[in-house]
Amino acid sequence: MSVSQNDIAKAAGVSQRAVSFALNGKPNVSQEKRDEILRVARKLGYRVNTSARAMRKQSTEAIGLLVQHFNVGDSFFMGINKTLQDAGYYTLIEQFTGVLQLDEKPARLVLENVVDGLIIINSDASLVELLHNKFANLINRTVWLESSHFADFGCIQRDEDGVCQQAVKRLAERGFRRLIYIEDIADLDVLPVPFDGSKPYTGGLHYSSHQRRESVQKYAQQIGIEVDAMDAHTRTTRDGIEQLQTLLNQQTQTKTAVVAYDYRMADWCFHQLAIKGLVCPKDYALMALDELRFYKQELHWQELTRLSFNRVKAGQMAAQMVLDMVCHDAQPKSVRIGGDWVQGKTLEQATD
Amino acid sequence: MSVSQNDIAKAAGVSQRAVSFALNGKPNVSQEKRDEILRVARKLGYRVNTSARAMRKQSTEAIGLLVQHFNVGDSFFMGINKTLQDAGYYTLIEQFTGVLQLDEKPARLVLENVVDGLIIINSDASLVELLHNKFANLINRTVWLESSHFADFGCIQRDEDGVCQQAVKRLAERGFRRLIYIEDIADLDVLPVPFDGSKPYTGGLHYSSHQRRESVQKYAQQIGIEVDAMDAHTRTTRDGIEQLQTLLNQQTQTKTAVVAYDYRMADWCFHQLAIKGLVCPKDYALMALDELRFYKQELHWQELTRLSFNRVKAGQMAAQMVLDMVCHDAQPKSVRIGGDWVQGKTLEQATD
DNA sequence: CTGTTAGCGCATTCAC
């Protein structure tokens, strides 16, 4: 069996209170007793019982992470976990698919008093309602990271609009007068089934899908730049590339750039066009509105011009925000985070 | 404050024992009392206090996930979390960098009695020693997933050797008599620093880096196929592509295929060679030994011939294994999991 | 400055 504070107290010939105080670095224990207690504790291999402490303190010192899917979360996770670790908090992670139901397993995180606070990544509106209706006590201890929900406090989003504005502005500066905006809004109902037979993510489209297209068009129009927007549907059909090729062939004298929704979309364009014999940047210019990468250097394709969103930092911010809520009952203001411009060779006239 | 079983007992006019028994579906409570208790519990919005239960049951019903980095874990996470959820267990996640020290934050997971079992992903030998020396009680409740450690039980690895054998065999069948094996063993000391200023992963090379090269060479040699092995160093220098191009140009009459360590390496080859004007599969054949993707369809590059490792399933196996250990004191046999051959257009003579 | 003691919420044993 594991050794308790009581065991230490007996072994060291002191009271259990002294042990608790010594272990937690509190005053009112003489230095010699403190030293002796720590010595014995180490010798006996004492380890706190987190459950007991949590019960007593009415706080689990754990933060829950509710995610729709894991495949975009890695950089967020790193930032979040690092910050929580440093603050002495545990990270409890739970995946839910689509709309979270109260009777589902992932809901235990909020149902069973296991977390002091919550970080919710990539959620849609349904979860907001659920939390507001059923868990009002949690709502001001919840941070919404990259979720469609954006209220006065507790929300962190990438500044989609600002990023698009920056992209259009930079392209205009480089003389581009026509943009082909390409994204990949999959029809969620017809997505193929993953390996394990489970349902694919059906929580609705990420809000950025609409936002980026709209914002690019808006800012391009303001400066008088022409935009052709298209949807590649790479996950359901395979014919997007012909459409893109046709659009590129319409390129007359007007300098044209392909603006991809994100790194993957750009990747797909590059690959598919290469198969068709079109080489970037010789035959066309290309940039991505989002990078979706962990370490900067992990994007092998350093030639890609892109707006990179620092998700590690965003994760750190989210964790700090939830800690402020939990520890100081604060209501930290919501923020939108901009993107970092990374100039690569896939854009002609690289002048900076 | 939150409502306890005692509150329910008072409200329903029964004893607390009855409440506990009713809520946990145990016998020795009359049906009418049971119904009434459940009704009251629902009305009052009762939620279990996980800490109290854990303390009483001497088991937290939580499994810890110790990871070196998050960026390869997504598919593992999905499988693991799903299986643990279904079994009613929580998933506690903690990242550690390089060699885990006892006085470091991530070690709290094992230090503080917060988990019933452990899944360790991508660890090197140092952690094995640590656990054996200091936490003998945890060692037979630990599953090593994709870690360099491979003992009699509790280990799950991709069958590196078998996968390479399969790759060589299939390439031989298709008439390839020369292979260029390419990988990317970065010099870890000179890796650029990530966004956040933190140290990059320095836990040593993943064992597969050595294994794949060796196995490919071994099996090729057995059949009399020539192998040129090279290291691209894409993360530190940029000149790997010239070497690859040179090797490809040496292609005389012998049918040659490029065998990439993983999807990313293949991706890099494809991109860089495209920039040089070399198109796949016209100018060269290409395959990857590992896919590293979440959903099958998420690899936009469906043309890539690859050996795909089902990490979601591996994650499920890992979770099941740790549950068997925790719940039934079992010592499940270690396993090596093979790869699935996915035939794409990047390999000529696709005949199956 | 130190020891005693009372719960935190739950599962379970024991007497009835």
Add this chain to the structure above:
DNA sequence: GTGAATGCGCTAACAG
């Protein structure tokens, strides 16, 4: 079939 009583390991109020 049921209620009273116990203790898990810990923190903190209280008394000495």
